[in-house]
Amino acid sequence: MTTFLDNFFFSYQTLIFALGINGLLALSMYTVLAVGQLSLGQAAFMGIGAYVSALLTLHLDWPFAAVLLAAMIVPALFALLIGGPTLKLTGVYLALATIALGEIIRIFCNTSDLTGGALGLSGIPNKTTFTLIFGLLALALVNFVLIARSRVGRAMEAMREDEVAAGVMGINLPAMKLGALVVSAMLAGLAGALNAHANSFIGPNDYGFDQAVTILSFALLGGIGSPFGPVLGAVILTLLPELLTALHDFKLVVNGFIIVVAVLYMPRGLLSWRIGRVG
Amino acid sequence: MTSMSNNLLKIEDLTVRFHGLVAVDHVSFQVEPGTVHGLIGPNGAGKTTCFNLISGLIPPTSGRAILAGAPLVGPSWKRTRAGLSRTFQNIRMFQEMTVRENVMTGMQARLHASVPEILSRLGRFRKEETAAKVRADELLEFVGLAASADRRAGDLSYGDQRRLEIARAVASGPKLLMLDEPAAGMNPTETRELVELLLRLKQDGLTLLLVEHDMHFVMSLCDRITVLNFGRKIAEGTPREVRENPDVIEAYLGAKVAERLKGGTA
Ligand SMILES: Nc1ncnc2c1ncn2[C@@H]1O[C@H](COP(=O)(O)OP(=O)(O)O)[C@@H](O)[C@H]1O
Numbered sequence: 133m134t135t136f137l138d139n140f141f142f143s144y145q146t147l148i149f150a151l152g153i154n155g156l157l158a159l160s161m162y163t164v165l166a167v168g169q170l171s172l173g174q175a176a177f178m179g180i181g182a183y184v185s186a187l188l189t190l191h192l193d194w195p196f197a198a199v200l201l202a203a204m205i206v207p208a209l210f211a212l213l214i215g216g217p218t219l220k221l222t223g224v225y226l227a228l229a230t231i232a233l234g235e236i237i238r239i240f241c242n243t244s245d246l247t248g249g250a251l252g253l254s255g256i257p258n259k260t261t262f263t264l265i266f267g268l269l270a271l272a273l274v275n276f277v278l279i280a281r282s283r284v285g286r287a288m289e290a291m292r293e294d295e296v297a298a299g300v301m302g303i304n305l306p307a308m309k310l311g312a313l314v315v316s317a318m319l320a321g322l323a324g325a326l327n328a329h330a331n332s333f334i335g336p337n338d339y340g341f342d343q344a345v346t347i348l349s350f351a352l353l354g355g356i357g358s359p360f361g362p363v364l365g366a367v368i369l370t371l372l373p374e375l376l377t378a379l380h381d382f383k384l385v386v387n388g389f390i391i392v393v394a395v396l397y398m399p400r401g402l403l404s405w406r407i408g409r410v411g
Numbered sequence: 412m413t414s415m416s417n418n419l420l421k422i423e424d425l426t427v428r429f430h431g432l433v434a435v436d437h438v439s440f441q442v443e444p445g446t447v448h449g450l451i452g453p454n455g456a457g458k459t460t461c462f463n464l465i466s467g468l469i470p471p472t473s474g475r476a477i478l479a480g481a482p483l484v485g486p487s488w489k490r491t492r493a494g495l496s497r498t499f500q501n502i503r504m505f506q507e508m509t510v511r512e513n514v515m516t517g518m519q520a521r522l523h524a525s526v527p528e529i530l531s532r533l534g535r536f537r538k539e540e541t542a543a544k545v546r547a548d549e550l551l552e553f554v555g556l557a558a559s560a561d562r563r564a565g566d567l568s569y570g571d572q573r574r575l576e577i578a579r580a581v582a583s584g585p586k587l588l589m590l591d592e593p594a595a596g597m598n599p600t601e602t603r604e605l606v607e608l609l610l611r612l613k614q615d616g617l618t619l620l621l622v623e624h625d626m627h628f629v630m631s632l633c634d635r636i637t638v639l640n641f642g643r644k645i646a647e648g649t650p651r652e653v654r655e656n657p658d659v660i661e662a663y664l665g666a667k668v669a670e671r672l673k674g675g676t677a
């Protein structure tokens with residue numbers, strides 16, 4: 133009987149943690165979409181954060197706060213590396229470059245001894261707590277609202293609506309795009325680190341293209357009129373497979389279907405409410 | 412042509428080639444400060460392309476534009492920060508934003524609160540944001556849209572969107588405002604109000620470069636006019652000089668006849 137309860141709480145806790153971590157990933161996706169760009173590198177940034185944090189904990193025994201910081205900085209450096217050249221070009225180049233990054237990371241993690249190859253890394257201590265995940269998610273949301281209601285939020289929405297007109301408004305387009313990609317990489321890296329220290333195991337196939345698509349579907353389902361939309365999308369798409377266990381095996385199909393439906397029939401997503409832009 | 416120094420905008424030998432077509436062909440002219448300068452010509456003459464070259468949306472094949480002594484270089488956002496502002500022939504509103512937010516977006520180049528200041532709501536943020544809001548409401552009052560400040564911009568009528576686009580362009584505090592067919596699609600009453608609005612902007616010391624199709628509109632507003640045809644400058648002068656210029660008459664008549672022939676009504 134106690135094992136049953138233990139198991140129950142264990143899976144319950146996993147689900148609750150997943151809600152918060154996926155919420156952070158959804159915000160990471162939102163940051164890029166909100167300036168009118170498409171990145172498919174969220175899973176890769178998450179993976180970088182996960183591996184960097186796990187290695188620092190396992191091998192160097194860094195304090196968790198420093199580990200989380202590093203898990204944000206390293207993906208940010210990757211974002212600078214791929215964003216610098218591709219963001220000067222138009223839309224699709226960033227998407228392509230981030231897909232390539234994802235593949236490179238996956239292949240590297242699959243083959244390198246450092247990352248444990250296909251077996252991944254195990255025995256990562258559980259350091260992530262409920263308070264930490266949801267505290268950070270709340271903090272991120274508050275910051276997003278404060279940013280939205282400012283000159284930066286107006287610039288973001290202007291870029292998303294009409295990049296040519298946004299440029300004519302004097303908005304520093306390259307700086308905004310690069311800034312958004314860097315922040316998005318930091319959030320995904322943070323989520324990756326929290327996830328690694330909640331699950332005790334990470335493997336190279338956790339951060340593939342299907343995970344990138346899943347993260348994209350959070351934002352498209354919830355809508356990007358405000359930062360709350362993507363978080364709502366993440367909550368729904370995290371709970372749905374748990375409620376309808378039959379869906380579990382078709383997660384990727386369901387997510388693909390949601391993207392198609394969202395793009396065709398609900399361009400504003402479920403939460404069409406638009407956040408105000410005056411501080 | 413002797414006092415070359417008294418110009419706000421100087422266009423030097425501006426040329427752009429699209430594949431085979433020379434859309435703007437070695438065009439040079441100057442805009443004096445405090446004036447309304449017209450850029451006219453039949454459809455397809457290269458007026459909008461000229462605006463796109465000056466504002467940095469497309470790169471020139473050769474030539475350059477100089478604003479207040481400094482060559483305009485780089486992408487559009489840098490040129491806006493150098494004191495250039497424009498509207499579009501096909502209105503480009505931020506439709507989902509409110510009317511006030513649109514005007515405040517026009518102030519990007521003048522707002523400097525840093526991200527830490529924005530997140531903490533400290534430092535420059537509050538003062539700057541409040542001032543921007545007040546200024547936006549003044550501009551909306553000025554163009555007659557004060558009552559619509561909180562409406563979705565995309566819901567405004569066509570004529571109101573044109574005026575909002577002007578308010579948004581003025582919001583950056585430009586040295587030169589370029590307007591691409593601001594009266595297009597307006598009814599006669601709206602057009603008359605627009606003339607008044609533009610004259611008030613001129614009175615406030617703003618320099619205007621104006622592309623317009625409607626000859627009466629141009630003649631009633633402009634101090635000087637440059638005429639383009641097939642990408643080339645064919646005439647320049649006061650409205651009276653331009654109106655009596657045989658090349659101009661021919662260009663416009665030619666275009667009209669061609670249009671009629673195309674429509675089969677000639
Ligand atoms: N980006 C472009 N590529 C190719 N041709 C263009 C482009 N922009 C404009 N043109 C052509 O250049 C000519 C001038 O166009 P435009 O400047 O829009 O004329 P208008 O004087 O009516 O504003 C037209 O023949 C147009 O088709």
Ligand SMILES: [Mg+2]
Pocket residue numbers: 458459460500
């Ligand atoms: Mg035109």
